[in-house]
Amino acid sequence: MVDSTSSPRVVTRFAPSPTGYLHIGGARTALFNWLLAKKTGGKFILRIEDTDLKRNTPTATQQVIDDLKWLGITWDEGPEVGGPNAPYFQSQRRETYDKYIKQLLDMGRAYYCFESTEELGQLRGQAEAQKKGFIYQRPAELPTQKDVEKAKAEGKPVTIRFAMPEGTIVINDIVRGEVSFNTAELGDFIIIKSDGFPTYNFACVIDDHLMGITHVIRGQEHLMNTPGQQALWQALGFGNPPQYAHMSVTISESGGKLSKRERPQTLRKAIKARPEIYLGKLADIGGIGTDVLKDFLAGDSVPDVPAIEAIAKYLGVELPEINVVDFFKNGYIPEAMVNFLALLGWSTGDTREVMPLQELIDCFDITRLTKSNSLFDRGKLVAYNTEHLKMLPKEKLLAHFKAYLKVVDSPVAKADNETLLRLIKICEGARTLADIEHKCKFLFVADDKIEFDEKAVQKVLLKDNGLAMLKLVRDKLAEMPELTEQGIEDMLRSLANQNNVGLGKVAQPLRVAITGSTISPPIFDSVQMLGKQNTLARIDNTLKKFTGK
């Protein structure tokens, strides 16, 4: 176990509550803790804070684990890998917490309470009416075991609060410096809920101590919890608390803290903006009841993720990417995500920005965390993705691409590795994997299933003799015994020369004919990969469709 007298090895942790997919803010927190552990040769622990039965979803832990793995963040102790401090699920550590609760109770540093949520709410309302903050008033005489029996008999809820000591608590934060709090303004907080489970503020202290956590990097939203946790730490005689580093918060482009609520909110807005849409239809699409949908629109509840996504897709609404999987599904690669995330609220101090993971680890310095909040700028993320797409070894890219094709259920997934590698190569400069997929999809659909882009048809085929040029190209192509990139290029160039036009005038009609769009990989590769037969078939289809013969 951890021996604090020997060289103080760094131990950090990421402690998510399993309420759904890992969101980008959580990923950033995990990343910084992981980076610090890697940099110092320390240990990184994954601990699941599932003490709120109401909020946990059964699949969430797995989702979080998958997302962390996708990002490349691995843990030395935690779910799946185990470790000396198991179990790593707080819901399975009840006896441990009970032991410390008993200790606090015996010392008179914790006490029982019997107010219901409603009573508490009332008191809070009164305080608010007087424009004062609500602070729980500790009774002059603390309830005894007898009172507890009585309350239980009467069916009252029983909770336990920590008796905050009087005075000022100063926390020495790595990023904020010294921050002091007057405990009178904090009040006694609940450490054991009426269902017997510990609250976050309690369980976290016990586990951080038991697991030998030396550094806690977390969002600024936890700053106000820290004095309480530190007081608990002292009351329990745990020695020196961990070093805290409260990072800046990531702000969304629409205002406040980046939150997973943004996706449903965006959808809700979109539905309300189109009152003509029949709700029953939307409910069907989402596979939910109309009443569920109505509750959602009223702001009362949120349907599950697949329902949200299905409805958004149907309406053509782009949901903001908030969860790590959202970025995965939109064609971002983890190397870029990690790089970008690391530079939100942290910098190397020199001008280095785009760098591989190992370099990130090497130059990580916890003292260089920024104090001010930062806005999540998707445009910059795209730029990082573009750079990493260029930098990454081809085999790794191939693996990412295959995973992406699978998750979006693309027809391109049928291609073999060799083909996929070639697609990646001819799409050099792409910004996302989605770009590559969109560009190359035409190779994997049937000849008669090409969807023509209206603008492309107008601009390229119906203007400047586009169709006539296409016919010329068709005939030349038909004459070629075998299609090679070079052969196609020579043919197209000489055709352009003969007609005294630029290459674009011959290449674009061909491009639109075989892909339906003006956007594709380089035309020579495109035709060669599609093959002679399919290319001719598509040209003929196009000619027939737009000239009537």
Added chain:
RNA sequence: GGCCCCAUCGUCUAGGCCGGUCCAGGACACCGGGUUUUCAACCCGGCGACAGGGGUUCGAAUCCCCUUGGGGCUACCA
């Protein structure tokens, strides 16, 4: 409302602790031009910031105070 945090280009940031080398550097975005078989990529150039007001000082982006603005927390959530 209360408590706490923060404040440099549109955005991410460097610089600030140890005041002069900063009429503020880089990156992304944007605008203009170039390259080009499309998109993307690429090349060149441009626009663009120390929130405001008081101090301290020979001198302040850098130190102090106030104002304003932004953010967080204010649960039997984490």
